[in-house]
Amino acid sequence: MSARDGRADGGANPLISVAELRDRLDEVRVLDARWELGRDDGREQYLAGHIPGAVFVDVENELSRHGEPAEGRHPLPADADLATAARRWGIRGGVPVVVYDDHRMLAASRAWWALRRAGLADVRVLDGGWPAWQAAGGAVQTDDVVPEPGDIALGSPGERGTIDTYGAAAWPDKGVLLDVRAAERYRGETEPFDPVAGHIPGARNLPIGRLLTDDGRFRPATEIAAAFADVGAGEGVAVAAYCGSGITAAQLALAGALVGRDVTVYPGSWSAWSNTPGRPVASGDA
Numbered sequence: 001m002s003a004r005d006g007r008a009d010g011g012a013n014p015l016i017s018v019a020e021l022r023d024r025l026d027e028v029r030v031l032d033a034r035w036e037l038g039r040d041d042g043r044e045q046y047l048a049g050h051i052p053g054a055v056f057v058d059v060e061n062e063l064s065r066h067g068e069p070a071e072g073r074h075p076l077p078a079d080a081d082l083a084t085a086a087r088r089w090g091i092r093g094g095v096p097v098v099v100y101d102d103h104r105m106l107a108a109s110r111a112w113w114a115l116r117r118a119g120l121a122d123v124r125v126l127d128g129g130w131p132a133w134q135a136a137g138g139a140v141q142t143d144d145v146v147p148e149p150g151d152i153a154l155g156s157p158g159e160r161g162t163i164d165t166y167g168a169a170a171w172p173d174k175g176v177l178l179d180v181r182a183a184e185r186y187r188g189e190t191e192p193f194d195p196v197a198g199h200i201p202g203a204r205n206l207p208i209g210r211l212l213t214d215d216g217r218f219r220p221a222t223e224i225a226a227a228f229a230d231v232g233a234g235e236g237v238a239v240a241a242y243c244g245s246g247i248t249a250a251q252l253a254l255a256g257a258l259v260g261r262d263v264t265v266y267p268g269s270w271s272a273w274s275n276t277p278g279r280p281v282a283s284g285d286a
Helices: 018-027 042-048 079-088 106-117 129-135 165-173 221-230 247-258 269-273
Strands: 029-032 097-100 123-126 176-179 239-242 263-265
Touching (some): 018 129, 097 106, 123 129, 165 176, 165 239, 239 247, 247 263
Parallel strands (some): 029 097, 097 123, 239 263
16 A cells, blocks of 8 residues: 555545645645745745745744754754744644645644644645646646734644653663664764764664655655664554654654654654764764
């Protein structure tokens, strides 16, 4: 079964196709979460053209907050701040939400994960994102959509579904801690963003790129499940994930949902670990 056809366990699909979104565009709230590390022109790209009715989401300031270095580069926003942002986006109770971006569904996965853990059940990611919408000839809007404030009442998840730096250190004793960065960063051969190269001792490497196709979509559910199993994270094993700053780790949580797996996320990720004095560092493939 393809990941785009539904979860391997038959549950609700956290992805939505371009065709389905086009048919339901007037029934859903669409969020544009365009963002890419090292760029700050997401809003400009949004204003140059977006899916009709889409509201721009500021990944740096609404899906993240600015904290101390030991909290990582993209700490989660406070529960109340996320709820305020969700109402600004026009999210209303009972109205489905669809999120997209233009960079391999990365930021959209962060939005999906943040909203899901806050209790929003009906939120999905557009399969293939903005490139897929354009390729299908989808309609384009260029004005800034400012909706009426929504009435959504999100929950206060606190630390639910997450671990901190100390939890990440202990996780290999209870399950598998997955580092989803590129292999060369995991091995410590290069580190373009953080002060120390390497990985958390005991973590295993599952680069997120292994789960994606060349055009930035998820691979079939059977291949995702096999990739989990290949690194010792098969069925019945507790899985936690980290990346550079907690955003790609949320994408692994979405991949897990496609195969019926719960993935705990370390939001601080390597940026928090490497900025915490005294944390040990491993290198190489072990």
